[in-house]
Amino acid sequence: MTESASSARDTEAVSRFVESFAAQLVEAGMQRMPARVFAALLSSDEGSMTSAELGEQLRISPAAVSGAVRYLAQTHMVSREREPGSRRERYRVHGNQWYEALTNREAVIKRWEGALREGVTSLGADTPAGRRMAETLAFFEFIETEIVEMMERWRVHREKKFGQE
Amino acid sequence: MTESASSARDTEAVSRFVESFAAQLVEAGMQRMPARVFAALLSSDEGSMTSAELGEQLRISPAAVSGAVRYLAQTHMVSREREPGSRRERYRVHGNQWYEALTNREAVIKRWEGALREGVTSLGADTPAGRRMAETLAFFEFIETEIVEMMERWRVHREKKFGQE
DNA sequence: CGCTTCTTTCAGAAATTTGTGAAGTTAAGG
DNA sequence: CCTTAACTTCACAAATTTCTGAAAGAAGCG
Structure with missing residues (x-):
């Protein structure tokens, strides 16, 4: 127009x-x-x-x-x-790597894990609250490795879809 | 003491x-x-x-x-x-479900996807910037399904480790 | 070397956010 | 019903954050 x-x-x-x-x-x-x-x-x-x-x-x-x-x-x-x-x-x-940085919360996750470990100690590993912390800690440890694997799968997926550029 | x-x-x-x-x-x-x-x-x-x-x-x-x-x-x-x-x-x-809420960014991701789709249109799907948006959009779509699967794996992992409570 | 063009730093004005006290609302229990 | 314990809302003071203009700092180029 x-x-x-x-x-x-x-x-x-x-x-x-x-x-x-x-x-x-x-x-x-x-x-x-x-x-x-x-x-x-x-x-x-x-x-x-x-x-x-x-x-x-x-x-x-x-x-x-x-x-x-x-x-x-x-x-x-x-x-x-x-x-x-x-x-x-x-x-x-x-280019295509900025969102990798977005998920690359390695340092952030590590700090959370540190805080949670401290929590298990402060609260006592044998208390209900301590067990809750321990479980949360396990969750973050799980997430940490999962994210790495996920990003590897993404790179494969991406290459298939968009070519290697 | x-x-x-x-x-x-x-x-x-x-x-x-x-x-x-x-x-x-x-x-x-x-x-x-x-x-x-x-x-x-x-x-x-x-x-x-x-x-x-x-x-x-x-x-x-x-x-x-x-x-x-x-x-x-x-x-x-x-x-x-x-x-x-x-x-x-x-x-x-x-209990153990709060961190599920943490990863349950469903709504957040949907909003991002909306914004990105709008971006592809505004910028033109055939422009370099438009293609960059399209790829980012694909990334979020990928993440979305991955997170769901990841949480399913977590529940299995968790039950093994902590019992079903 | 000194001029010029760009970037960074810094102090402070302006806008925003945050948490409180006080008043208002709801509902239990006599 | 009235009293009272608890939670919520609201206006405002205080603290914090944000952005700017001005001055200082680099670095190319003659």
Whole structure:
């Protein structure tokens, strides 16, 4: 109707999607700015944007981009790369691996297990509460190995469906 | 050393555990009060406490207990039961099933899938970004069935290890 | 080397979230 | 019915979080 080629992205629609996807991430516990930045990167065709581009699309300050990106890099959701011949930086989503990071809660699970072990001791292994903790601990240990296997199955499944890219 | 019978709970140690476990829950995204209340319930021998007991142990107002419990009940982490012959209410953790609720992110996953489907449309199924969304969507669909199967395996595993209770 | 362009850090204003006291509501038990 | 024990709701004060502008810090390029 209005725009020219079909290849021109509907900026409005894309932005709506970015915000609604970011909202999901926020609801799942991610901070707002990291969520918005991540959603923007994910919906860019190149899978990467510069700081300036992010600031413009999301209407946020360079400082906000910087903070968000630091968080995302720390959690391995995004990587930073230097644009050759420029002092610009590009932030990139690791194609298909970002959701692996999402399930890669190894460190998180380990901490839970630590807390639970401490719980079994504090409460006494022979008490009802202690037994409840022990069982929960066993659950997390179970989950831990299951997730690894699940991700292996996913990679097989994915390759079949999408090719090895 | 100090206390009498070995059955007397070390209040100090239990409280430390409650707070440290609650801190993990908070880090995982749960609000502070629900996290503390839940941790307290989980480490009680009966697996249940009254509003007054919770308020006393955690040093919080009845209003705070009320708010926390409402949240926990909504998310099926805790159930409320009326104490017969009293107008007290008891809040109870569903023994071994609370962590099932934890993985029962059915609704959450569905919402993600909805957002992603919208994304494929907004971005265009034939664009690089659209394909990235489609693949992510496939991942969530995969996860969804995997989790169900995983929990079935857990129940078998658990019964072997702890008996059917 | 110094200019210029980009990124980061930091203090603080603004917005949001959190927990409380107090008032309101419900229901048991006389 | 009235009293009273318990839970809930609500408005607000306090604490926390979030984002910005401004200044400082790097790094390419002449």
